[in-house]
Amino acid sequence: MKTRLLLALVGLAISFALPTFAQQTNTPDPRIAQQRDLVGDVKALDEFGVLATKQSEAFTNNDAAAVAALFTEDAVLVAPDGIFSGRQAIQKRYEDTFQRWPFTLFNDPRECHLKAIDNAVWSFGEWGGTLQSQTGPVFVKGYCSAIYVREGDAWKIRMLTLTERPRLAPPAETK
Amino acid sequence: MKIPLLSTLAGLAIGFALPTIAQEQKAVDPEVRQQIEAVAMKFVEAYNKRDAAALAAGYTADAVEVRSWATSWNGGTHSGQQAIEKMFETDFKLNPGKMVNKLVQLYPIANEVCAIANRSVGTWKGYTVTIYVRALDPDTWRVHMTYVNELPP
Numbered sequence: 001m002k003t004r005l006l007l008a009l010v011g012l013a014i015s016f017a018l019p020t021f022a023q024q025t026n027t028p029d030p031r032i033a034q035q036r037d038l039v040g041d042v043k044a045l046d047e048f049g050v051l052a053t054k055q056s057e058a059f060t061n062n063d064a065a066a067v068a069a070l071f072t073e074d075a076v077l078v079a080p081d082g083i084f085s086g087r088q089a090i091q092k093r094y095e096d097t098f099q100r101w102p103f104t105l106f107n108d109p110r111e112c113h114l115k116a117i118d119n120a121v122w123s124f125g126e127w128g129g130t131l132q133s134q135t136g137p138v139f140v141k142g143y144c145s146a147i148y149v150r151e152g153d154a155w156k157i158r159m160l161t162l163t164e165r166p167r168l169a170p171p172a173e174t175k
Numbered sequence: 176m177k178i179p180l181l182s183t184l185a186g187l188a189i190g191f192a193l194p195t196i197a198q199e200q201k202a203v204d205p206e207v208r209q210q211i212e213a214v215a216m217k218f219v220e221a222y223n224k225r226d227a228a229a230l231a232a233g234y235t236a237d238a239v240e241v242r243s244w245a246t247s248w249n250g251g252t253h254s255g256q257q258a259i260e261k262m263f264e265t266d267f268k269l270n271p272g273k274m275v276n277k278l279v280q281l282y283p284i285a286n287e288v289c290a291i292a293n294r295s296v297g298t299w300k301g302y303t304v305t306i307y308v309r310a311l312d313p314d315t316w317r318v319h320m321t322y323v324n325e326l327p328p
Contacts, residue, residue, distance in 0.1 A: 076280065078291060078302050080243075080325045083279065113239075115320075118285030122306060122320060124241045124252070143243050143252075145304065145322040147284055159289060161304045161322045163243035 044121075048114060051148075051155055059106030059129065064094035071157045072149060078161035104137060105130040121148040121155070127162065140164045203281045203288055211288055211307060214316045215276055222274040222296075225267045231260035234318045235308060242323045243301075272297015288316065294323070301325040 051070070058066035068091035071077075077084040077093060084093045112125030128141035144162035148155045203211070214233065221229040234240075236256050244250035249269055253262040273296070280291040288307045294300070302324040307316040 076282075076291065078304050078322075078324055083291060083302065085280075117287050117306070117308070117319070120284045120287070122284075124239060124320065124322065143241050143322070145241055145320065147289060147306070149284070158284065159291075159304060161302070161324055163324055165245075 044114065044116070047155060048121075048123075048148075052112075056106045059103050062098035062102050064091050064098055067091070067094045071160070072151060075157055076159045078159070080163050101131045101133065103129055104132050119150060120158070122146065123148070138166070140166065203283050207283075207288060208281055211281060211290055211316055212278065214307070215278060215290065215292070219274050219276050222263070227260045227263035227267070230263045231256045234259050235310070238318055238320065240318075240321045240323065243325055266296075270297050270299060272299065276303075287319065 054066070055070055057063075058070065068087050071087050071090055073087050074085075075087060075090060077090045079093070081093075084090050106129040107127065112123055114121055114123045122145065124143070124145040126141060127144050128139065131138045131140055142163040142165050144160065146157050146161075147159040149158045150156075218230065218233055221233070234256055237254075238256065238259060240253045240259055240262065242250040242253070249262060249265045253259050275295050277293045278290060279293055279302075280289075282289055284306065286309065290303075290305045290307065292303045292305070294303045304322045304324070305318055306320045308319045309315075310317045
């Protein structure tokens with residue numbers, strides 16, 4: 001019994017050691033990254049469907065904390081108004097956005113392409129939504145792209161870049 | 176005797192596991208950073224020489240470039256090396272400006288690298304997010320996806 005346990009631990013040590021050593025060397029990895037299109041991968045599409053629903057709800061509810069919770073702690077948001085690094089900065093950015101331009105509806109990204117790269121996924125597509133402005137509802141749309149990584153049982157956004165048309169100018173200052 | 180050995184092996188297993196997990200969050204290896212910087216510099220040189228074929232050769236066959244602006248200004252989605260080469264040829268007709276690229280952030284995504292940069296072409300300014308993958312033949316990094324955010328005025 002003890003011999004089996006020993007062997008199992010040796011195996012465990014080696015299996016952890018090999019990838020560690022591979023990452024420490026500077027020699028080029030002879031393996032090209034495994035890439036695949038996720039179209040047809042029902043499980044992956046289901047998981048990203050859940051994420052898309054959470055995202056739509058968070059935006060439609062103008063809930064900056066819920067939006068930020070979709071990101072990893074070290075995530076990056078690349079938006080027309082700048083680069084926002086870290087979950088806190090992203091939450092603050094959305095608090096400001098929702099205050100100035102509250103969403104009344106956020107549509108799930110359409111024409112969204114998902115590609116797996118090893119244990120991460122990247123996507124690109126188009127998004128749309130309706131915002132409330134001082135002169136009434138405004139329909140906005142744009143392109144977006146994201147990189148997702150696994151955190152526990154969930155996919156989180158490591159990087160999001162998006163734009164909107166028309167560009168949302170800050171409201172005129174009132175004196 | 177066997178118990179200390181067991182503990183050592185268990186410690187060894189955990190000791191190897193922790194840095195493996197930690198490395199996933201780490202910055203890009205300095206050597207890889209240099210390689211990406213060299214590839215990005217070559218890209219800018221090729222752009223400023225108006226060499227669309229050389230630019231397209233820096234992308235994977237199934238690469239995608241997504242541009243945030245209207246298709247009438249050569250924006251939208253361009254998929255595949257051929258379409259990307261054509262896209263650059265159109266760029267050269269639309270904008271005679273020189274490209275300047277400044278790397279802002281670089282981080283690993285599994286075996287790939289994500290690069291965020293400030294880019295300007297003449298008066299057009301914006302950000303780019305690029306995913307580079309390592310190619311074997313020749314051994315270099317190629318662009319798998321680029322998102323260009325807000326370049327034209």
